[in-house]
Amino acid sequence: MNYEELKIEGRNAVLEAFRSGKTIDKLFVLDGCKDGPVQTILREAKKHDTIVNFVAKERLDQLSETKKHQGVIAMAAAYTYATVEDILQNAKDKGEAPFIILLDNIEDPHNLGAIIRTANLAGAHGVIIPKRRAVGLTGTVAKTSAGAINYTPVAKVTNLTNTIKELKEEGLWFVCADMGGTTMYDLDLKGPIGLVIGSEGEGVSKLVKENCDFVASIPMKGDIDSLNASVAAGVLAYEILRQRG
Known part of the structure; x- marks a missing residue:
């Protein structure tokens, strides 16, 4: 790194x-x-x-x-981390239902940077990453985010599952990206939402997945079976943006 x-x-x-x-x-x-x-x-x-x-x-x-x-x-860290409260406040300030991207096991700084960039462009109010087994806000992440790191708050939490439970109490519901879920076009992705993306290798961990309300899968027509994590985040984030309209 x-x-x-x-x-x-x-x-x-x-x-x-x-x-x-x-x-x-x-x-x-x-x-x-x-x-x-x-x-x-x-x-x-x-x-x-x-x-x-x-x-x-x-x-x-x-x-x-x-x-x-x-x-x-x-x-x-090259940049200061925000808190989960800052992210919720960001949504409130914009008068929008919260839309948060949560990352499970993303270790590649280029992926994290690209996801922060996508989060900004798709109108997400912030990104949440775990403390362990994940990349932090390094210089590479900042560079790959193309400046988005200055506008999109990133919070770092000790336990992703606990954070999901706490956000559920704030009225958010959670969708995780995984193979074998419901095709994203068939899900209602409006309202206060948390989008959970896992790493390419391991996907979303079992415990985190169990705490999500839905599993969304991206339609695949090719010969390989998975998308790069940052591309998957982009595809789903834009479907959420389209539905929020």
Whole structure:
């Protein structure tokens, strides 16, 4: 992944980044390092629910650009994350029923960037991504979004299933994209809606799928059986846009 401009290296710099409220997506720490400053950084990481990877010195040296990492390298988000409330507020401000795109297991930054771009153009009020097993807002994502990242809020949540349950209480209903669902043209996709897209490899995880109200499939006429995740998101988002009319 392309994290170039987002690497923060060295103990003071990393600690400062945490304390200034910067979103740290991932922390790499020298395995077995027990000294004070590193323990302080680990406490901050725990407080912020940051994913920590304990790695060998070779891995840190390989990641490091300054070659002065002192046993810690943090990967910071290029952009500030929004909250789920911000996304709902965005819909309210526009006087529209909420339309949110939720991504399960999307690890490719190009896919995430393309989906944020589509979300913006199809009138979605925001994108929700999980903290784990997913790419964050890296420089590559920002670039691929073609500027949409500046307008479309992206929220990062600890648990996608819980977020879906909470949004159901706000009146949203959920449709996930998957093979073997109801053809999207036969579904009523109007009203407050959450569109759930999974990764190409794994699709939407079982638990998330079980919490969706409908499964929508995209008609396929070719010889292969699946679309790229960002294309699938685009096709469905535009069907939602058409129906919301």
